[in-house]
Amino acid sequence: MKPSIVVPALGLALLIAGCATSDRGGSDRFVQSFKSADANGDNKVTLKEFEAFTTEEAFALFDSNKDGFVTEREFVAAGGTSAAFRRLDRTSDGRITLDEALAAQVVMSPREAIFYAADVNKDGMVTLGEAVAYRDRVREITRG
Numbered sequence: 325m326k327p328s329i330v331v332p333a334l335g336l337a338l339l340i341a342g343c344a345t346s347d348r349g350g351s352d353r354f355v356q357s358f359k360s361a362d363a364n365g366d367n368k369v370t371l372k373e374f375e376a377f378t379t380e381e382a383f384a385l386f387d388s389n390k391d392g393f394v395t396e397r398e399f400v401a402a403g404g405t406s407a408a409f410r411r412l413d414r415t416s417d418g419r420i421t422l423d424e425a426l427a428a429q430v431v432m433s434p435r436e437a438i439f440y441a442a443d444v445n446k447d448g449m450v451t452l453g454e455a456v457a458y459r460d461r462v463r464e465i466t467r468g
Contacts, residue, residue: 354455354459358455361373367452369449369455393420394425
């Protein structure tokens with residue numbers, strides 16, 4: 325899977341986590357993911373918080389040995405390509421740091437679409453209610 329697809333897919337998965345439950349307020353895992361994304365604890369997730377959260381989650385998945393770096397071998401094993409790895413490895417040291425992943429524009433753009441789809445009132449923040457409503461809309465589409 326291409327890195328520009330991996331993070332949006334992960335972001336979508338995190339937003340709809342727990343969608344198998346019938347609880348309209350969201351499952352415990354869904355609520356915990358929302359709270360984790362809400363870095364400042366104001367019960368709203370900004371685009372910046374969402375981007376940081378999804379990038380950190382994706383980074384953790386790619387960093388299979390949990391040493392704080394993603395090597396080309398780890399990146400390719402997780403579905404990325406060598407060419408994409410080289411674009412993300414800004415220091416050309418053979419490993420991607422979390423800071424490099426956070427700075428990568430190739431990863432940021434697709435997440436914005438997910439974030440703005442969830443931000444129903446367009447105030448630049450996603451409340452838990454908006455996240456649950458977005459999850460429910462996705463449920464309807466995927467069950468369709």
